[in-house]
Amino acid sequence: MADTYLEPTLKNLTDTILEQRVDLAKSITKKQNKRYERLEALEENLLELRIELVTLYGESLSMTIEERQERIEHWGTKTGKACAEMGISLDSMLREVPEYRTAIGNIIKETAIAQNYSLSNLYDVLAILDRTVDDVVYYFCLPFVEVQTQTLKASQDQMLEMSVPVVPIDAGVAVLPLVGTIDTHRAKLIMEESLNKCLDLNVSEFVIDLSGVAMVDTFVAHKLFQVIDSLKLIGVKPKISGISPEMAQTIIQLGLNFSDVPSYATLKSALKEIGFEKTK
Known part of the structure; x- marks a missing residue:
């Protein structure tokens, strides 16, 4: 007072x-x-x-x-x-x-x-x-x-969602081009978006392109395995593209096995395998 x-x-x-x-x-x-x-x-x-x-x-x-x-x-x-x-x-x-x-x-x-x-x-x-x-x-x-x-x-959440752009390119086919670093939060978002979009778009062929990912370490590889296994469970055929020679050596050194997942050097070659040819 x-x-x-x-x-x-x-x-x-x-x-x-x-x-x-x-x-x-x-x-x-x-x-x-x-x-x-x-x-x-x-x-x-x-x-x-x-x-x-x-x-x-x-x-x-x-x-x-x-x-x-x-x-x-x-x-x-x-x-x-x-x-x-x-x-x-x-x-x-x-x-x-x-x-x-x-x-x-x-x-x-x-x-x-x-x-x-x-x-x-x-x-x-x-x-x-x-x-x-x-x-x-x-x-x-x-x-x-x-x-x-x-x-x-x-x-930040909106930017993260934009950093996981699942792109449909044809009926039953979609691509996930990843760029930059993959941390825990983004890895979780990749899992959620991949599964949700594949179900929403009725995707059967799904290409995860790693061309823009600077480094694949144990964490990133483990998360990719989880995404791939989850996609298989819902009937999607996952593929990986953009694996550089350096990235391939790192995966081998880590003792990881991608042998049961179709992998390609470039996104173009992955899409070609699915059936996308450049029309002349």
């Missing part, structure tokens, strides 16, 4: 800040638009949020610690999520923090001079402002980062 001797001082400051909240929010909006031109398109929405924030700063000075904490947490959860969903960068939002601290600090200084605050009163008021600013940043960043993390994960 606020100290009794501070209550008139804090109430007076709250009223003064609330009287200037719109002008203060407009001033910060103008500065931010100058720094970040992309924010101009969101000016109307952001101005409203800034007015809310200045109001929160002003009213927080007259609140108890418990009331202040509850209000800031509620504001931060709502506003942090809203700003992240608008696609605003966190650095641009954090750039505003000193503006509020400076502007409200100036109001406190001017009021303190005009009303002859004691040094002790001024220090206590500034301590409340500093703590409020710190809490606003903390509770704003939590939901903001959470939304951005979820968005990033969704993008």
Whole structure:
């Protein structure tokens, strides 16, 4: 609870800040638009949020610690999520923090001079402002980062799905061209996509092309065996193409046996075996 001797001082400051909240929010909006031109398109929405924030700063000075904490947490959860969903960068939002601290600090200084605050009163008021600013940043960043993390994960999942492109090239025939590194998560996705797409497309001949895979180690080979065995169980005839001489030597050195799986040096030769000839 606020100290009794501070209550008139804090109430007076709250009223003064609330009287200037719109002008203060407009001033910060103008500065931010100058720094970040992309924010101009969101000016109307952001101005409203800034007015809310200045109001929160002003009213927080007259609140108890418990009331202040509850209000800031509620504001931060709502506003942090809203700003992240608008696609605003966190650095641009954090750039505003000193503006509020400076502007409200100036109001406190001017009021303190005009009303002859004691040094002790001024220090206590500034301590409340500093703590409020710190809490606003903390509770704003939590939901903001959470939304951005979820968005990033969704993008990564989408990119992973695109990295396992099962391509139907004719009735009953499909190709899976793999490129890059195969890790645990991607290996699982390869298994799921291969089986699901083969069933959905009624595939009988399935070529896994390794031309774009830089390295085949024990892990990758083991996962390929799992995919191949699973495809066989659902009636699909798997084939492997794109095995380079270096890759073949690695497979032999690892003691792996691909003898029961048709393998080809190139995708072209695999498709030719299935019956695809270049039409002249």
